[in-house]
Amino acid sequence: MSVIQISVFLENLPGRLAALLQVLSDARVNLKALTVADLAEFGIVRVVVDNVDTAMRAIRAADMTATTTEVLRVEIPDVPGGMAKHIVEPLAAAGVNIQYTYAYSERTGQRAVVVLKVDDLEKAQQVLA
Numbered sequence: 001m002s003v004i005q006i007s008v009f010l011e012n013l014p015g016r017l018a019a020l021l022q023v024l025s026d027a028r029v030n031l032k033a034l035t036v037a038d039l040a041e042f043g044i045v046r047v048v049v050d051n052v053d054t055a056m057r058a059i060r061a062a063d064m065t066a067t068t069t070e071v072l073r074v075e076i077p078d079v080p081g082g083m084a085k086h087i088v089e090p091l092a093a094a095g096v097n098i099q100y101t102y103a104y105s106e107r108t109g110q111r112a113v114v115v116l117k118v119d120d121l122e123k124a125q126q127v128l129a
Helices: 016-026 052-061 081-094 121-128
Strands: 002-011 031-038 043-050 065-077 099-107 111-118
Touching: 002 016, 002 111, 016 031, 016 065, 031 065, 031 099, 043 065, 043 111, 052 065, 065 081, 065 099, 065 121, 081 111, 081 121, 111 121
Parallel strands: none
Antiparallel strands: 002 043, 002 065, 031 043, 065 111, 099 111
């Protein structure tokens, strides 16, 4: 249920995201999920990949700053209200705060995958198991 997410800090300039994606491509690392948070002069690119160790080595070799964080990967029904019913409401009822989230659907109408950063990982895992 938990996965390692990589957060890369990049200058908010044209071409910086392309450079990161090229580094990962050259290292033969496959992206599973990606989101970009825009800050004033910098952005935070969060990725879930198929090989964290290889990705981190490549990112650091390219002189980019990155950290890893344990996050949750939860599969839910891909239906209207699915995220609220299966994740947000149970975590709220348990007192677990969602710090950020992003989601994607692999096949419409089947299962959606949600990535969550929460303030109590262990409790969230128990609630959503």
